[in-house]
Amino acid sequence: MSRGFVKEDDQEEIPIVPPRADLPEGVTNYVTPVGMNQLLEEKQSLINERDNLDAINEKERRIVVNHINAKLQLLQNRITTAKVVDLENQPQQEVRFGATVTLKIGNDKNFQKYQIVGVDEADIAKGKISFISPIARLLTNKKVGEQAILKLATGERVFEVIKITYL
Incomplete structure (x- = not known):
């Protein structure tokens, strides 16, 4: 169906997620062991927030879940590229x-x-x-x-x- 036939109220808001701390392209993502633990704790906190969400209605819930998922995606990229320094x-x-x-x-x-x-x-x-x-x-x-x-x-x-x- 063409988007022209969808009511304005039915359109999803695109979540605006602030970027993580700047890491220039091509620079290795070094982290301390404490820093890696903080990233993993942040990930678990976001997952818990998403899984235990109490939203007023389904549209609000979808918007909040989309926002949390976008934050999780940025965070997961940092975790995946992290190089823990002993x-x-x-x-x-x-x-x-x-x-x-x-x-x-x-x-x-x-x-x-x-x-x-x-x-x-x-x-x-x-x-x-x-x-x-x-x-x-x-x-x-x-x-x-x-x-x-x-x-x-x-x-x-x-x-x-x-x-x-x-x-």
Whole structure:
């Protein structure tokens, strides 16, 4: 039947799902073991939400299920492409993926601590930065005592590596 003969009320809304954290084309989707567990927990949570859905009517239910399924599809792609990095196998004396790095930034007396993680794990409020971020890329391969310089429009910011741990 032609769509021209369908009532407007019968047409399904196409779910708008925000994209996941940006992972540039061709970049390996590295994740920590904790990050992989978070992705799997998110998947299970979405499945539970879909399976236990209490909708007012069938149309509303279909719309919500379509939205959850679209989110699950994006998430499943991330899980399928994820490459879990064993933090114990990382070079313990260098900053690499998964490292928690204690930094002295400029002349600041207080130290900052960041862990370099996958794009889906990144949360600056929790001290987790994505491995594709400019700071993470500057710090990669640095050792304790070495400095990384970030060039900004207003000058330079110097990061000195104080401590490296892998948890």
